[in-house]
Amino acid sequence: MWERGLVLSAPGKAILHGEHAVVHGKVALAVALDLRTFLRLRPCAEGRVCVRLPGVGVLRSWDIPSLQALRSGFAADFDESKPPSVEQLDTLREFAGIAAGATAPESLATLAFLYMCLAISAKYGDVPSMDILVWSELPTGAGLGSSAAYSVCLAAALLSACGAVSCPLKEGESTARWTEEELTLINSWAFQGERVIHGNPSGVDNAVGTWGGALRYQSGKITPLKRVPALRILLTNTNVPRSTKVLVAGVKEKILKFPAIIKPVLDSIDAISQECQSVLEVMSANPSPEHYPVLEELFDINQHHLNVIGVGHPSLDRLCRVTASHGLHSKLTGAGGGGCGITLLRPDTSALAVEAAKRDLCACGFECWETSIGAPGVTLHSSSSLKAEVLHALTES
Known part of the structure; x- marks a missing residue:
């Protein structure tokens, strides 16, 4: 006891x-x-x-x-x-x-x-x-x-x-x-x-x-x-409420309406997940700066896919534009329709660049945390x- x-x-x-x-x-x-x-x-x-x-x-x-x-x-x-x-x-x-x-x-x-x-x-x-x-x-x-x-x-x-x-x-x-x-x-x-x-x-x-x-x-x-590398990220809450149930139902409706279009998008998202897993496993064994552009590109592609299936939001588009203006890459995380986004920070991303991005995101009414994953x-x-x-x-x- x-x-x-x-x-x-x-x-x-x-x-x-x-x-x-x-x-x-x-x-x-x-x-x-x-x-x-x-x-x-x-x-x-x-x-x-x-x-x-x-x-x-x-x-x-x-x-x-x-x-x-x-x-x-x-x-x-x-x-x-x-x-x-x-x-x-x-x-x-x-x-x-x-x-x-x-x-x-x-x-x-x-x-x-x-x-x-x-x-x-x-x-x-x-x-x-x-x-x-x-x-x-x-x-x-x-x-x-x-x-x-x-x-x-x-x-x-x-x-x-x-x-x-x-x-x-x-x-x-x-x-x-x-x-x-x-x-x-x-x-x-x-x-x-x-x-x-x-x-x-x-x-x-x-x-x-x-x-x-x-x-x-x-x-x-x-x-x-x-094994997972400890990647630095910015986590941003847009403070836009959303219903996961409604968003999930919307994706299902799109699949039923346009199966030949949406199903390949879901297959592509699946491939992104598997490619990212492979990259993370390689990074854990042999960390190298060359892996970050790959992870950034996967973020960009997936964010576009998520917009295609209808779970984006103007607040998330704004988040991506603001971070892109500082040379950073972002995507939504979770249900979408508002909610949160994550931004990858490379090892060489300066503290000044991070602070500038956080300042601009907070000016949009968002909340930001610099943290890590893994x-x-x-x-x-x-x-x-x-x-x-x-x-x-x-x-x-």
Whole structure:
């Protein structure tokens, strides 16, 4: 049983190539962003479970006897191999005072926490008294895997608290990772959290959050890439809301209307994903500046394809024009129709050029982050390894 405070984190994700084509059986490459969600877990001596998510306005606390009584009603039905039942979620909503059908981030985050807390403790031990604080560098609702990073952090923390996985950080170490077997268990429970939040997720986001690096996804099969270079990128949020469901339906309609035109475009996007995977694998073994023009050209071609299938947006066109004026190459990432875009930064891209591009993008009303892809998955941290702003958030909240 865990007896000391823990700090852990999990990365967000971006789709490098394969958006929308993946819905039709093609390859997609998902990559871990070095923008992370952090969780601090502390023992609580008051016989309570507290969870605080200041980013979405959650501050909840329950006494242990109430949670145990709630859990006893359907403890036998908790299992990481099957999805939460409608009855379970309805019971948890009633307990937490969450309205039926509520989809606000704070409601879903609370529901996921309650389900995972009760389910994991039902299988591995009593509900421990604990205080959980979550802080994130990831924006919510931007298609960057914020909910999956949260679910991965929760799974790792709760499994550690119940003694189902180890606490691998040793004295003097700054970071540590779990064993492959333990990561598989963390991922399976994180997927349950994603099921609570999203209903029927693919499992890609939580897998990226668990293992990090890059994953190949095709027709339900997730394959981690063995080695991935840490590529620098600009990540830009246009702040234009969009509906993934509507965009996916629009692509399907185009396929039905113009099959001889759109199907070859999806085949080409598939080829881009596979070519990019090959380039990344070569770069991992033998990094060379000559690979960057290839990656840039793949970005350009794919962005045009995504416009052809109808998931572009004037805001994304503007993003691409602004970065092109600084000699940089961009594409949308995720569902499109607004949302986010990624811009590749070559090793020789100067800090001045990056700052100028960020300034011009922010002048458009966009938000920008300079980060990298290929980041490590869920990680245990010592306090000394945390960035100043993260440490401040986790100690002052």
